[in-house]
Amino acid sequence: MTSARTITRSDEEIQRDVLDELEWEPRVQPNEIGVTVQEGVVTLTGWVDNYAKKWAAERSAHRINRVRAVANDIEVRLPSSAERTDPDIALAATRALEWDAFVPVGNLDVTVSNGWVVLRGDVEWEYQKRAAERSVRRLASVRGVTNGINVRPIGLPSPDELEQLVVNALIRSAETDVERIDIEVQGDLIVLTGAVDSWLERQEAERVAWSAPGVAAVDNHITVRV
Structure with a gap:
């Protein structure tokens, strides 16, 4: 019984901290997002008008001490003024990758379906894989990103x-x-x-x-x- 009370009290404290962090985060509106916590696992719900906000909310929850994992169930609902066709998003994503000096764009493929961007290809370093995802997740009209890029390094120490x-x-x-x-x-x-x-x-x-x-x-x- 004592252990259960400790877990409940801890979860409530984590929930308060996540809510405070969301209020502190300028990229999201805390009233858009619901927060529940069970045994240190945070679940985010609600909806936002772009994917960058969904990602920022997830990062905010991960910053809180004692958070074990985050389930991000926030839905991206684009306003009609922000809707773009998949070819337009694909073109914008390709250009964003080309403009990022850390991304070897020649080795990557971009596919877009219903606003969801899928990245595929090979890079030598993990930071290049992350840079590619970072470049496209901030684009308008993107509903989500799947990073299927493989890391294939050259050379290996013992x-x-x-x-x-x-x-x-x-x-x-x-x-x-x-x-x-x-x-x-x-x-x-x-x-x-x-x-x-x-x-x-x-x-x-x-x-x-x-x-x-x-x-x-x-x-x-x-x-x-x-």
């Missing part, structure tokens, strides 16, 4: 060298405690395990692992303590 590179980077990061994170290298795959205090620390550990040379995949099994 497993011991790669593990040490990641450990050193985690030590340098002010947002991670390397003592709470375990690293296993399997070829070009890095597996992360352990337990941390926030989703942001979990995400930072994954970002660090992806930044290592020769990494093609990261399996992040780090848990967030509630």
